[in-house]
């Protein structure tokens with residue numbers, strides 16, 4: 001599939017890049033549940049590490065055919081290195097698009113002019129966009145925050161990115177300084193969207209199909225990028241697509257949840273060539289977070305080692321039916337709302 005942000009079906013619904021989370025296995029799960037109409041963004045990789053030939057980082061850019069269409073996100077601060085990393089990934093794995101991380105607030109990323117710190121250096125940021133555009137014929141998008149400290153910074157920054165050739169911009173409506181405090185400002189995203197003519201995706205605090213509709217109505221954006229709302233809840237994209245198609249909402253049964261977790265665990269082991277499910281425990285926490293009645297099983301899920309042990313606990317969960325739990329709370333304003341909302345007794 002040739003990805004063209006200008007003509008792809010609206011609204012654009014996409015999985016947001018998440019380090020350590022949106023790896024190949026998780027992207028396969030999202031694709032399997034959601035079908036072809038969702039775009040998945042793979043976790044960021046370091047341009048420096050790609051160029052150095054770091055095995056682990058190179059492995060992170062491998063793509064299973066089932067995952068496509070895939071957008072690979074890259075972070076870095078040197079235009080030429082970003083371009084070279086793009087060429088390597090393009091040559092070796094041929095993702096459908098590239099995305100530049102200009103929003104990450106984490107110290108180890110921003111301290112060397114990567115991530116959100118690029119919002120303080122428009123010359124460097126635009127040079128990166130231009131260099132990557134020359135390196136590939138795939139679309140190059142950029143993911144930004146509202147600003148470093150001043151939420152209005154995006155309003156001039158976006159124009160510069162568009163002029164440099166960016167094909168799409170995703171904006172998380174918080175500043176770097178805010179981190180994850182406060183709320184993503186969807187009104188600001190609307191203001192931002194009016195300053196550029198390329199498509200804009202709204203990001204931040206979209207945890208349910210209802211919130212997706214609100215975010216789109218408030219911002220007028222062409223689509224949404226969803227991060228935390230997909231952790232432990234890869235069903236959210238299908239539920240959104242169903243809502244857009246006017247279909248009735250179908251809660252996830254415990255049986256479906258367990259089947260998906262078992263599949264996800266197997267793909268995770270396959271991807272990382274791991275003999276254990278230790279590195280999968282983080283996903284287990286999300287899959288059972290805020291799930292009524294799951295408490296008695298959590299300690300064991302946090303210590304499972306082998307796939308057989310995991311299967312055994314999951315079978316017990318099924319047998320138990322989590323009947324001891326209270327009815328799911330319908331509180332849509334929390335990242336975990338998706339789980340609360342969608343577990344079916």
Ligand SMILES: Cc1cc2nc3c(=O)[nH]c(=O)nc-3n(C[C@H](O)[C@H](O)[C@H](O)COP(=O)(O)O)c2cc1C
Nearest residue numbers: 016017018019043044143172204205206226227228
């Ligand atoms: C665990 C985790 C890892 C993340 N890693 C990345 C990343 O690699 N690249 C990026 O641009 N944003 C990253 N983000 C930010 C998200 O993509 C998203 O912009 C942010 O969480 C707001 O969206 P949400 O409210 O839907 O979670 C990460 C967020 C989380 C929670």
